[in-house]
Amino acid sequence: xxxxxxxxxxxxxxxxxxxxxxxxxxxxxxxxxxxxxxxxxxxxxxxxxxxxxxxxxxxxxxxxxxxxxxxxxxxxxxxxxxxxxxxxxxxxxxxxxxxxxxxxxxxxxxxxxxxxxxxxxxxxxxxxxxxxxxxxxxxxxxxxxxxxxxxxxxxxxxxxxxxxxxxxxxxxxxxxxxxxxxxxxxxxxxxxxxxxxxxxxxxxxxxxxxxxxxxxxxxxxxxxxxxxxxxxxxxxxxxxxxxxxxxxxxxxxxxxxxxxxxxxxxxxxxxxxxxxxxxxxxxxxxxxxxxxxxxxxxxxxxxxxxxxxxxxxxxxxxxxxxxxxx
Amino acid sequence: xxxxxxxxxxxxxxxxxxxxxxxxxxxxxxxxxxxxxxxxxxxxxxxxxxxxxxxxxxxxxxxxxxxxxxxxxxxxxxxxxxxxxxxxxxxxxxxxxxxxxxxxxxxxxxxxxxxxxxxxxxxxxxxxxxxxxxxxxxxxxxxxxxxxxxxxxxxxxxxxxxxxxxxxxxxxxxxxxxxxxxxxxxxxxxxxxxxxxxxxxxxxxxxxxxxxxxxxxxxxxxxxxxxxxxxxxxxxxxxxxxxxxxxxxxxxxxxxxxxxxxxxxxxxxxxxxxxxxxxxxxxxxxxxxxxxxxxxxxxxxxxxxxxxxxxxxxxxxxxxxxxxxx
Numbered sequence: 001x002x003x004x005x006x007x008x009x010x011x012x013x014x015x016x017x018x019x020x021x022x023x024x025x026x027x028x029x030x031x032x033x034x035x036x037x038x039x040x041x042x043x044x045x046x047x048x049x050x051x052x053x054x055x056x057x058x059x060x061x062x063x064x065x066x067x068x069x070x071x072x073x074x075x076x077x078x079x080x081x082x083x084x085x086x087x088x089x090x091x092x093x094x095x096x097x098x099x100x101x102x103x104x105x106x107x108x109x110x111x112x113x114x115x116x117x118x119x120x121x122x123x124x125x126x127x128x129x130x131x132x133x134x135x136x137x138x139x140x141x142x143x144x145x146x147x148x149x150x151x152x153x154x155x156x157x158x159x160x161x162x163x164x165x166x167x168x169x170x171x172x173x174x175x176x177x178x179x180x181x182x183x184x185x186x187x188x189x190x191x192x193x194x195x196x197x198x199x200x201x202x203x204x205x206x207x208x209x210x211x212x213x214x215x216x217x218x219x220x221x222x223x224x225x226x227x228x229x230x231x232x233x234x235x236x237x238x239x240x241x242x243x244x245x246x247x248x249x250x251x252x253x254x255x256x257x258x259x260x261x262x263x264x265x266x267x268x269x270x271x272x273x274x275x276x277x278x279x280x281x282x283x284x285x286x287x288x289x290x291x292x293x294x295x296x297x298x299x300x301x302x303x304x305x306x307x308x309x310x311x312x313x314x315x316x317x318x319x320x321x322x323x324x325x326x
Numbered sequence: 327x328x329x330x331x332x333x334x335x336x337x338x339x340x341x342x343x344x345x346x347x348x349x350x351x352x353x354x355x356x357x358x359x360x361x362x363x364x365x366x367x368x369x370x371x372x373x374x375x376x377x378x379x380x381x382x383x384x385x386x387x388x389x390x391x392x393x394x395x396x397x398x399x400x401x402x403x404x405x406x407x408x409x410x411x412x413x414x415x416x417x418x419x420x421x422x423x424x425x426x427x428x429x430x431x432x433x434x435x436x437x438x439x440x441x442x443x444x445x446x447x448x449x450x451x452x453x454x455x456x457x458x459x460x461x462x463x464x465x466x467x468x469x470x471x472x473x474x475x476x477x478x479x480x481x482x483x484x485x486x487x488x489x490x491x492x493x494x495x496x497x498x499x500x501x502x503x504x505x506x507x508x509x510x511x512x513x514x515x516x517x518x519x520x521x522x523x524x525x526x527x528x529x530x531x532x533x534x535x536x537x538x539x540x541x542x543x544x545x546x547x548x549x550x551x552x553x554x555x556x557x558x559x560x561x562x563x564x565x566x567x568x569x570x571x572x573x574x575x576x577x578x579x580x581x582x583x584x585x586x587x588x589x590x591x592x593x594x595x596x597x598x599x600x601x602x603x604x605x606x607x608x609x610x611x612x613x614x615x616x617x618x619x620x621x622x623x624x625x626x627x628x629x630x631x632x633x634x635x636x637x638x639x640x641x642x643x644x645x646x647x648x649x650x651x652x
Contacts (some may be wrong), residue, residue: 141535141556142527150587201546201547210467219527220527221525221527221538230467232563232565233561233570233585234560237558239553240556
């Protein structure tokens, strides 16, 4: 049983706990919030869980892992403290705001013999393995990955407040929140790109509402689209010398159909669990229980490529966060 | 009856003649080809048509208009001669390779009191009027227009020959051949952009096989995708403050459905003729028969915006044609 703590009391934490408990390998033991009442309220349904508002007390608990789902800009400092306390850190995407932060966290994780894992759920999907093996005897000619969904926080933004998800202080925006899935799809399938760029529709604080980008792989290029002020219904596509693989999405992929140039098509065998957080949860369990360093290293390489791309795209687009190095 | 001549004996000329004749307002009178035999063969099915291999003789015929469907790089010189001969020029898209060529052709057309018309068929579609009036009380937040189709000439290209459509001498490539439709969709609906860019997968001769681009309108941006070495099945989308308008295509639009944020949707009334060249043909007839200068001027403005965008995109991507000014 993995005894775990949770930082952040939003919907996503709730869903992670439910998913973790459904595996019967995770047990929620501690909940942290700056407001004790909020932590208590959040912990209440779970017999095993204690509530904390004292950060040091929370970190001193007998926990194997801590799941961090606070606003983006807080991930780095919290993950650092968690790793230094000798606990595995499972950090919601985007894990950091800058590649240097990732490098430092990885160094600290290594020194403390714990894992740093990013809850970027799509990279854990078995669908990418099916797609990858299907594509093995194809020449890749390009791809388009997108994730754009009208945010539930848009009314607040339009009313003049600045929700965390659109805040430069909290490292918000479409690229960080949803574009990261498109980048993970690309990096999971094709590895790191040679060059990236991003063109964003921006708020006065430079945070992006939506944007178009590309990853240049030399012999092919991948287009991405991310949006939080609009919804796209478009599918995702991977182009090869033999035809086009159409995916229903770049995250929680449930359908993949290959259309040959002659018009014929075949469906790939994709078996996705209905809970889109289950596969990442099972991977975290596997890595922690088995100490699977090889898998962790492979995930780390993807994270490094994704966070470098996120940062480079932000630089091209001129998206600046309060936490950015001057 | 509009007596017209044709330059170019490809499939597209054949289809234009059939469409023109179906209106009973056009009569094919002359066919030009550098090889007389080819012109004769092409003209044979049409009682009214004479074949020419002598350029001056062809231009001296009693013709109202000449339809030019030669390789892209030849359009400009041929259109110039046609206009100087006092005939309306209907030029296949892309009409020119450079905005300066367009400016000169427009000046010559004006001096000779004839029309210069681009056969960019989607800008003549009534669908855009329906879409435009539907969008009138919406705030535009962005759009995606794409046209990517595996070319019938790809096997030749892969076999080592260089078909015109991939030749820098003939001003070929995905952007010029298919991207032009995406640009026309954007310009027809939203006018000229403030800034454009394009990122291309290129042949050694710099001609693009596919590419991602954007048009920046200040308050929103439009992404485009064009491809000739791959096929995209994706729909096209226009994003507004109220939801997303999904189009089955950006050319020969047959279906347009608006999805509101609440999940409800409505179909726009789109009545497209099955022949995708009919609407442009009817517009050419209207302009020529009625001397509709206002409509011609409005089309000219679109053409200027599209050709400026095509050229600017080529400069960003580094796509160079033999005809480019040094």
